[in-house]
Amino acid sequence: MDINITIVPEAVRLARVETKAQVLAVLSACLAEVYDLDVSEVLEGLETREALGSTGFGRGIAIPHCRDSSVRKPTLAVFKLEHPVDFAAADAQPVSLVFGLVSPENAGATHLHALAAISRLMRDESKLQALADAPDAEALYAVLTNQFLRDAA
Numbered sequence: 001m002d003i004n005i006t007i008v009p010e011a012v013r014l015a016r017v018e019t020k021a022q023v024l025a026v027l028s029a030c031l032a033e034v035y036d037l038d039v040s041e042v043l044e045g046l047e048t049r050e051a052l053g054s055t056g057f058g059r060g061i062a063i064p065h066c067r068d069s070s071v072r073k074p075t076l077a078v079f080k081l082e083h084p085v086d087f088a089a090a091d092a093q094p095v096s097l098v099f100g101l102v103s104p105e106n107a108g109a110t111h112l113h114a115l116a117a118i119s120r121l122m123r124d125e126s127k128l129q130a131l132a133d134a135p136d137a138e139a140l141y142a143v144l145t146n147q148f149l150r151d152a153a
Contacts, residue, residue: 004074010034011034011075030079035071037068060096061095065111076100078097080140
């Protein structure tokens with residue numbers, strides 16, 4: 001399956017935040033800055049989706065996501081949090097890895113495939129451990145792009 005997710009080094013960061021609201025705000029700012037999106041639209045989209053139910057995936061992972069007419073394919077930002085944050089995940093575990101996904105407005109199946117690709121990555125114990133062990137954003141990016149490029153091949 002070709003997951004076709006856009007991810008660039010500038011969108012992979014270590015972050016110091018204290019709350020879920022701060023995660024969404026900083027994530028929106030990053031997505032807007034890096035991919036030239038409207039920060040208020042992205043934040044509104046992420047908050048609207050989050051209001052439907054937590055995007056806390058479990059196992060310390062959250063996948064806040066939304067759709068936006070300004071992107072042409074699924075676009076990703078990834079944060080490794082300095083301190084885990086309560087995200088109201090189903091397993092009640094605080095979140096330390098955040099995958100922020102913005103997909104095209106009318107990309108139903110494409111959006112679901114992108115979410116599934118992230119989910120598969122997070123179920124792989126060795127990849128999850130590699131992300132947890134990554135000392136900086138550059139190492140995080142290397143783990144992520146190695147996985148996504150391999151899956152797309």
